[in-house]
Amino acid sequence: MTEHSRDPFIDQIAAELKRPVRLDPRFDDRVMEALNAPDVIPLHPTREQRRPWLVRPWTVRVSPIGAFAAAAALVGVVAFSAWQFRPIDQVQVSSEQVGGNLTPVANAGENQLVVHQFTYYQKGLQSISLVGEFNDWDDDSTTLTEVSPGVWTVSLRLRPGVYEYQFILNGKQRVTDPTMPQISNDFGSPNSVVTVSPKVP
Amino acid sequence: MTQTRGLPIQNDSDAAVVARVLAGDSGAYAIIVARYRAQYGRYAVRMLGSREDAEEALQDAFVRAYRSLAKCDEPERFAPWFFRILANRCRTAGTRRGRRERTFVNDEIALLSASEEHPAERAAWREELERALQRLDADQREAFLLKHVEELGYDDMAVITGVGVSALKMRVKRACERLRVLLQEVQSD
Numbered sequence: 001m002t003e004h005s006r007d008p009f010i011d012q013i014a015a016e017l018k019r020p021v022r023l024d025p026r027f028d029d030r031v032m033e034a035l036n037a038p039d040v041i042p043l044h045p046t047r048e049q050r051r052p053w054l055v056r057p058w059t060v061r062v063s064p065i066g067a068f069a070a071a072a073a074l075v076g077v078v079a080f081s082a083w084q085f086r087p088i089d090q091v092q093v094s095s096e097q098v099g100g101n102l103t104p105v106a107n108a109g110e111n112q113l114v115v116h117q118f119t120y121y122q123k124g125l126q127s128i129s130l131v132g133e134f135n136d137w138d139d140d141s142t143t144l145t146e147v148s149p150g151v152w153t154v155s156l157r158l159r160p161g162v163y164e165y166q167f168i169l170n171g172k173q174r175v176t177d178p179t180m181p182q183i184s185n186d187f188g189s190p191n192s193v194v195t196v197s198p199k200v201p
Numbered sequence: 202m203t204q205t206r207g208l209p210i211q212n213d214s215d216a217a218v219v220a221r222v223l224a225g226d227s228g229a230y231a232i233i234v235a236r237y238r239a240q241y242g243r244y245a246v247r248m249l250g251s252r253e254d255a256e257e258a259l260q261d262a263f264v265r266a267y268r269s270l271a272k273c274d275e276p277e278r279f280a281p282w283f284f285r286i287l288a289n290r291c292r293t294a295g296t297r298r299g300r301r302e303r304t305f306v307n308d309e310i311a312l313l314s315a316s317e318e319h320p321a322e323r324a325a326w327r328e329e330l331e332r333a334l335q336r337l338d339a340d341q342r343e344a345f346l347l348k349h350v351e352e353l354g355y356d357d358m359a360v361i362t363g364v365g366v367s368a369l370k371m372r373v374k375r376a377c378e379r380l381r382v383l384l385q386e387v388q389s390d
Contacts, residue, residue: 009381009384010349010377013330013380014349014350016326016327017330017349017350019243020243021239021242021247021252023238023239023256023259027234027238027242027259027260028234030256030260031234031263031264032228032234035227035230035264035267136293137289138265139286140265140269140272174363
């Protein structure tokens with residue numbers, strides 16, 4: 001038995017909310033079908049699942065008009081790329097991290113992906129992950145690396161925009177970036193906010 | 202014995218089922234889904250105020266848990282580990298939806314009231330309660346449900362939410378006060 005209110009009014013509310021709810025009778029089937037969706041990484045991938053693009057035979061059917069259009073598009077892409085990438089965009093990892101946990105380290109131009117480095121400073125941690133609007137707040141998708149004692153970093157390629165995020169320390173404790181602006185989320189806890197700007201020509 | 206898709210759901214411990222899944226019997230995961238669907242479905246529905254959103258969050262949580270099953274360090278404590286994933290999915294769903302008006306499933310209220318002595322009054326009360334619950338701030342609603350409906354201790358709540366115990370106690374207290382105010386009029390009728 002956990003700590004519990006002795007308030008009859010609250011108990012009445014709780015009793016009401018403990019009533020079972022109805023879910024879709026096919027819910028279990030939907031979950032099991034979702035496990036086999038192509039974007040779910042299987043626990044025991046077959047060779048084909050690991051490298052489907054390598055081992056699956058391809059069948060391509062193209063009409064003469066389609067082939068002509070594809071060829072024309074390919075020529076256009078090659079020509080555009082040759083013009084667009086005259087100077088090569090260079091990614092420069094900034095070593096200057098004073099007071100800033102987020103440093104734009106490269107820009108690829110407007111509407112293109114911009115590399116940002118997230119940094120968190122604390123010694124004695126086992127792990128740090130980054131969650132935010134850019135990774136659907138997924139605890140598992142973005143892990144920082146301890147590049148030197150107490151210095152954890154990860155670089156992401158983001159489109160210009162404003163993003164809310166948090167760090168998760170040791171898989172449990174959610175914290176904000178102490179050097180970035182904060183905004184209160186719906187759960188009363190703050191999120192850090194970063195503005196990713198496009199490169200100024 | 203309760204069965205689902207031919208799989209017994211009461212015999213094997215969570216740890217045994219998790220071991221089977223990790224050993225390659227992915228179909229055994231249906232046991233986990235059947236075992237926790239009702240309890241955590243209820244939490245998601247109460248939290249999000251919409252059965253459709255709740256099913257989406259719950260399914261997403263089951264898929265994410267499956268994908269990360271090898272990281273479940275204490276498979277015998279699968280339930281709290283999974284609950285943490287679900288709570289995060291509900292938070293994400295709630296944030297995405299913003300303050301869009303929630304619509305509680307009235308068919309459920311009607312169904313539950315059909316066999317009662319004063320079904321219309323009970324249905325009205327439940328509707329008011331659901332409305333009041335959704336008017337709470339999301340952090341207060343979460344804390345209230347974890348404490349009073351799921352009957353978790355504050356230490357477990359802190360692990361699930363990543364929020365300190367004292368802050369959680371304050372949220373529960375404020376949620377109770379707010380519910381009392383919101384429902385006072387209905388209760389006095």
